[in-house]
Amino acid sequence: MHIVVERRPEGIALTDDSGHQTLVSEGDFSRAVAVREAAAERPRWVWTDTAKWYPALLAAGVRIQRCHDLRLVDGLLCGIAGQVSHHEWGSAPRPALADTLFDFVAAPDAVTGLVVGEVWAQQRAAIAAHPAPLQLAVLAAAESAGALAAAEMQYAGVPWSADAHDALLTEALGPRPASGQRPAHLEALAAQFDALLGVGRVQIDSPPELVKALRRAGLEVSSTRSSELARVDHPAIEPLLRYKTLSRLHSSNGWHWLEEWVRHGRFRPTFIPGGVVTGRWASAGGGALQLPRQVRSAVQADEGWRLVVADAAQLEPRILAALSGDAAMAQAGRGADLYAGIVSSGAVATREQAKLGMLGAMYGATRGVSAQILPRLARSFPDALGFVERAARAGERGERVQTRLGRTSPWPTERVGDEAARGRFTRNFVVQGTAAEWALAWLAGVRNRLWNASAGSLTEQPHLVFFVHDELVVHAPLGRVGEVEQALHDAAADAARVVFGGTSVTFPVTVASVQRYSDAK
DNA sequence: AAGCCTAGCGCC
């Protein structure tokens, strides 16, 4: 079922696939479709799937402040129960659920007894029955708020200068070639590589052929990975590595990408809340969460606007400090740079060691420099390191682990012999997943503050345009940059309270207001 | 031709 939403002078018109039409006022629309919580002043829309319904509403100029997304909460609850959902939320939804938005509008009196009402009641009961109902309710609300923000960000789009993008491509690759042709700079590098390697023409784009050619030239390589090639001492390697970097730019974010994904000065990726098992978002279309630094100078605010770019500093180690209640690590994080604080504590000698060691602790490093540093960190921060160790042991025993707000890791696969891998996964899950919760709370807090400060069209006000795990970008009119910066700081402080219910760990965010994304850091 | 897999690399 697809519903077309149109805003008209007399109200909001909804038309379904069969041409059946309903007309409601904006106020009635909200009241009819939303299930109003008894104690809440603001209506909360309860619907099957934000990603399915909200885009049409946004296109019609309707903004929704709060919702409960049945699909996403179903995912949370099924994850906790260790089960697979019996609902069909995908492309072929169960008719009774898929049609409910329209049913609510068409029959606003019949609130009780409708399927959406039933599923919602079941979900509320399941949350209430959970050992930590308050945390889980927060998670459900945050997940749902994220879904609203995701749809709004796609609607608004990332402001993108196609001219600047084209210019940087031309600078790096040479003029745009005819379709299917290799850009001049790539052509030159490939020729240079062939000449220096001296074994004839090499199919440089084919890893197996490339390995064979390198070995023919007497180089001991087992792959074409850049990190392995970089260790090889041969004059042909430098142009090869340069070729690989530029070829990557060309194929992943070149002219073809630009034509495919940027329209009318906006890049509109689909954000997928909860798309990753840990609760992180995924994306689809244009590789939004892998936007290379190389092209970020093409992300440019509109005339008279700014990009307010905010980044949570050392989010994951701070999350670990709060999760574990490690007072020494909380102390190390009192300043703007937690890694510098670890150095000041005397645990390690350099910031690089602090960073490497903490990443190793959270990812489960077993070898190399990172693993060597671990014992020293464990002496200085036994609670933090003990916390991830316990999560790892649980995973190795085949158990599941939880984030702070209750998102639960999946049951491990049956394969024998992968205990160590399971331990690394659960070790990281608790930190990455709780960091995702903090970021979601931050995002929702920023969104609420922007909402409360604005009326009217979404894109005429300061609005979120981009979110990558621990970083937010708001597109804001020049005159409102100050309040947006404040909102980003305030929401970060709130997020710590929302997720941890109070912690001595601080979560500083760096904020930069810039014309181009690339100028943010 | 379409779908799946792997290698490799971009991001956090």
Added chain:
DNA sequence: AGGGCGCTAGGCTT
């Protein structure tokens, strides 16, 4: 090195 992703190209199978 070690966690989580998406995407592209090449190369395979169907």
